[in-house]
Amino acid sequence: MSEASPVAAVVSEPVARRGFRLRTLGGWFGLGVAVLLVLTALLGPWLSPYSPEAIELSAELAPPGPGHLLGAGENGIDVLTHVLHGARVSLVVAFFAVVVSALVGATLGALAGYLGGLVDEGVMRVVDVLLAFPGILLAIFITSVLGPSLANVVFALSFTGWTGYARLARGQVLTLREREYVQAARALGSGSARILFRHLLPNAAGPLLIQATFAFPGAILAEASLSFLGLGVPPGTPSWGALVDQGTQYLLVAPHVALFPGLALALTVLGFNFLGDAVRDALDPKRVER
């Protein structure tokens, strides 16, 4: 940081030191769910009573009880174990999908906004095309061709997910680049790349972060949906969606198989939605709910 000049300090001001405080019950609830999910994902293998591959035929579809707290599924797999391990799959897939989408989207969007012209036109037309596909359809299409695997799910979700960030980053860059501090940086002789990555993107980070927080539960849901359709994780891999899929076959005799992973999923999505609201309120005080 050689050029810690007064100008640079002014330049970074808008993003700096804004109070990040959760103000609502929902926010705390969301944060709690998020922490719980991360802990589960990290500690799942130590918390779970069985191995996810363990087969125990004599316990097939057993109801919740002392041996299997949340009951057992097909071939006697432990539902609790699969729910715990499923958290890890959900989190990992959603994390990578969101990070990859955000990086790709923000970079392309910022470039489009900053450079304008043909680059802008090209990127935005690709965005239009991708937005022309209804939500999950493109992800289904991609995974159906590539086959079920975690990496393919991340790829499919990123392939469709980056467009939102691109639009946002472009819009932010378009408004920010006329601000004084950018003009000042330019006048001081900063290069384009430097202006883009050091001044513009950091200041567009707030909206991008909000977008990412909201995209996270979306990605978790998308992975679960793909796995439910048999296109997400490979067979036998613990995933909430796959477990619900298994459970739908046994609604009459073993409703617990579909119930618990679905509850975990709903709780997670709910928590992250609240967290998203809270993050938005915290980063954007003007937009506090009526």
Added chain:
Amino acid sequence: MSPLHRRAALGLLLALVAGCRPERPPDGITVLVEAPPDSLDDRFALTAIGQRISQLIAPGLITFDDTSTPVPSLAEAFRWRSPTVMEFTLRAGLTFHDGTALTAEDVKATYDSVRARPLQSPKTHRYAPIQEVEVVDDRTVRFHLHRPYAPLLAEMSLSILPSERAGLEGVELQAAHPVGAGAFRFESQPDEEHLTLVSFEGFHGGAPAIPRLHFRVVRDETTRVLELLKGRADLVNNAVSPAVLPMLRREPGLRVLTRPGTGYAYLGFNLRSGPLADARVRRAVCHLLEVQPIVEHKFHGLAVPATGMLPATHWAHVPGEGCRYDAAEAARLLDAAGYPDPDGPGGRPRLTLSLKVSTDRFRKSVALVFKEQLARGGVELEVRSLEFGTLFSDIRRGNFEVVTLKWASVMEPDLMRGVYHSSNVPTEGNHWGGWNRGALKDAQLDALLDEASRAEHSERKALYARAQARLDTLLPYAPLWHESSVAVVSRRLEGFEPSAHGLFTPLARARQVAP
């Protein structure tokens, strides 16, 4: 909301709830089937449902008991007059539903029609060994064969139709309003999903006690079970999965009736190339399978471990060993075949095989059990589930290593010739229609199976025993189990004795009672 609005809304809600109530079941016995019959004319029916319903309306000369032995139906007696001449004697006083008499002429007309090209019956080739059908008198008919062919008897359950309907011009008539000499007479089929039959007073075994039979198509399994639970159905034959049976057994309004079945589930190996071309590897896989726990827990006892294609109840069955679990022997065989354990128990596998399975939930879950069982012996199994059509197209063309499938009903042991004879490897020449999909080629086995198809009934059992012994050495299939035939019936249906083959004909002797 004003009181008026409130009342209107309440009324609407009530109307909706009333509309939600499912319709009352009609009078009579309601049978749920999982798919509509593909045809009510036995000459065209290929699905089990189609054949079973059409043979209930129009039975054939003979039928099969639970040991798969041919027994009288329309014919009261049958015998081989020579190795190439089979003679049937019809019961006295047989009549069709339309009141006309059923005579030897009708039998000849039916068999002549199914053998004739213009009808384009998919079953024509099954009757190719027949040279001529001869009417001796009203009640006697003789089948002359080109050459000795014992298995033909298995095809003699074909529905007998009135001679005037047997020809091409009768096909439409028979399809719209089938006529036969069976216990139940066709009444109506308003759409693909519903079919009503009524008791036939002129049936040779006496009019059935059940006045009316309603067949209803319910594709979803949960719905079939629900209809049984709510008392809107009286019989579901072999169309509920084992997982729900413990619950159905606890239900006071229902009874679960079972018979040892004649289906045969197996692991089929592709012998063309790869590790499984080596019989030692096949035997090792066999020794790593534990069938008993699957039968006990996944079938809840409603299956029997198999030792070969023929179930223990079959007339030609001889006791065998099947796949005995023996991990040590499996390890020894794999070592000998050149697949040593690279890094001791656990860790990397000795070899990797791919298993193809249909997308059927139950088959997939069983495949995962195999995967775990084989993994313990150092054999990694990659499970790939494929839609049925795709799976069949793959195995017909030899695009598989291991496949798990079942033969739905093994009645005639000559099926072994179709499945294991070297002339039945699917090729372009037989339009990929041969059943020897693993491409087993063994001259000794070929000779035994050929001989058994020509031999007289009394000698066949011994020949099949020798063939089975040979198969135990070759192991083209790993035998798994014979699934039981399971009928779930309501308290309204009494005296129903399910058939090992899942036939509906026992309904002729059952009764309908007030619950």
Added chain:
Amino acid sequence: MRRAVSASIAVVGALLLVSLFLNLVPGDPIDVMLGEQASEVDREALRRSVGLDQPWYTQLWTFTRAFVTGELRTSLPPFQKKVLPAIGEALPKTLLLTLASLLISVALAIPLGVAAAARKGTAVDSAAMGVAVAGVALPRFWLGPMLIIVFALWLDWLPVSGAESWRHLVLPSLTLGTALAAFLSRMTRAAMLETLREDFVTTARAKGLHPRVVLWKHAFRNALLPILTVLGLEFGGLLGGAIVTEKVFAWPGMGTLLLTAIEKRDYNTVRATVLVFTLCYVLVNALTDVAYTLVDPRVRRRS
């Protein structure tokens, strides 16, 4: 005009993506589809049928022409049926499902949202919005089975699955519509709160009009426009959600067709269904734009 251009670019792009996606698969897509032990005959047959033996522009042209003329056939020999009739049967079923769930969500969301806005800050408000928040988070593939358990298995009011009568439509459309209903009720509440603050509402109240008349006649009518916009935008989302819902209820629509085609490795049908889905989506979005201009005089004047 700009809208039309952008929509056609989207359609052409979708066509490009759909017809050439197999070329983007790393390695040989035929391997991915058929597995490694497939015979050379099969591999060649499939390669020809999905056009991978051709240069990319020929592939694009062949697929487009076959699709437009209705000559497109299912991928795998020997039984190559035409794809279009299957789509013709499935599409109305999916549209029926999405329209029904749209109606259900409107019927649920508007009273809920208006009630919440009218009683802002009360228990009614909190309860309604609590339900709405939860509704957004419920995954359809889980809500569906739970509705089946309650309404089909326990209460025995409605059928488990299938598409034979209107009774079969209730649970699937409820499943598909819940998320939209939840979202829409929050939107309705927000829009109502906005208009309730406007001067003309205050004036109407001051004139002594009945509160219900003010609420519905004055406030709601003006809140309708933003609600309609959201509805149009979200209708496309329902099309995507229909895929999962159709699987849960074995509803014989486009989603079921697509998933079956994937299982059968019938990539021509997969491509055609994806394309038709996309066309519907683009069309609905375009119609929303048009409808919006017709309804809102301000927008009309501007363009």
